[in-house]
Amino acid sequence: MGSGNVKIIQYLVDTRGLWPGAAKTKDLESEASRALALLTEDEKAAVLRYYFVADAKMSLTSHLLKHRVVSVYANVPWPETKLTRDAKTKPVYVDPATGKQPVFFNVSHQAGLVSLVAAAGYDGQVDVGTDIVCTSERRTRDHRVVDTEGWGKFVDMHADVFGRSEAGYLKGDLLSSQSQPGLPQLARGEEIVDFKLRAFYTLWCLREAYVKMTGEALLAPWLEDLEFRNFRAPQPGEGFVQTDGDAYVEEVIREHEVWFKGKKIDDANICLRSLGPDFMTCSAVRTPEKKEDALGWELGPYEFLTMDKILSDAEARMST
Known part of the structure; x- marks a missing residue:
């Protein structure tokens, strides 16, 4: 197992002030078109199924954060951040070339805030939760x-x-x-x-x-x-x-x-x-295979991200 170059990523996004023109979930199709364009068709449909627009905003942001952390820390273009589910139905990214997970992540959201925790650069399994x-x-x-x-x-x-x-x-x-x-x-x-x-x-x-x-x-x-x-x-x-x-x-x-x-x-x-x-x-x-690795990692404060930062970075990573 290797832990020398491990990066712990912790993001927070406050969605409460985003897309103020969206009074209903369907309004996000126009108000948040730039963000929705970065998701797969299945992800878009899942976001737009929410009854309350506040929940749809958090779902949209959660999807964006997962793609972002994979694109940045697995170093792949945004369109290639294909997410699947593991045996426990947890969303994962598996590198098609190696069959491994270069980055492990988890998301949570409540009351307008969305959090993501991820670990990248570890040679072995990492379990993460937020x-x-x-x-x-x-x-x-x-x-x-x-x-x-x-x-x-x-x-x-x-x-x-x-x-x-x-x-x-x-x-x-x-x-x-x-x-x-x-x-x-x-x-x-x-x-x-x-x-x-x-x-x-x-x-x-x-x-x-x-x-x-x-x-x-x-x-x-x-x-x-x-x-x-x-x-x-x-x-x-x-x-x-x-x-x-x-x-x-x-x-x-x-x-x-x-x-x-x-x-x-x-x-x-x-x-x-x-x-x-x-x-x-x-x-x-x-880290199930060597518990002392994760126990030695520093879990610092979460970093606040703006939606403008997320979208501009994503658009810049559409190709390499």
Whole structure:
């Protein structure tokens, strides 16, 4: 296995202000024609099937990011970035000349933001996963459920995607746990609920990134055997930015206890970060054949890309 020239790529795109003239998904055919022209016919059709234009924008951006990372880091013209699916239906790029994957990638999107994590230049298999969550996207609904049904009922509604001990922890030990700082001493009512929801979505983000790294989905039969213990919610960011600067160091959490079937495992490099007051991102990578390689890689902050940058770079890579 070789890891000396490995490049870890982490992108973020904010789609919320893109193509403002598109009130409905069908409007993207004209408003986003430049971007759609870079996709395959099947990808275009998949984007335009979304009912809500916000979802279509995120889908379109996700497709563009996958093609971009393959074109740039596998060094192939954009039209040759043919994506297929592996045995677990995860999108992949396989070099037709070698039969290998020169770049491994995964995408996520929520509330208008799209993330991509990729690894390129590694001589061997790399598993990668990313997730992005927004703690406030469903805040009104979440508070209504908690107010009417109780916190325990809210957790139970999602218990099928948590590990055996995680739902119990969220319902019983969360407020007294020393691993969950950030609750004001005199917090009441909505402040307490928001604190609980941030821990809930932190756990969701960690699990989703890890499960996607494995190539499975949140319907995997072993989900209840996977547990995150002593996890911590990152403090809300002061600005809509990710950085390793001193002002934001408290937002970055790299140490996590991951347990599977009652055994602590340490084969994944997992990094959780705040993004502004409401978002957080998680990156997860592992190298199954030599775990110490991925464990030594630096998972830094995500890089924001503009759509103009994506499109101009793509058009420049239409041929070599």
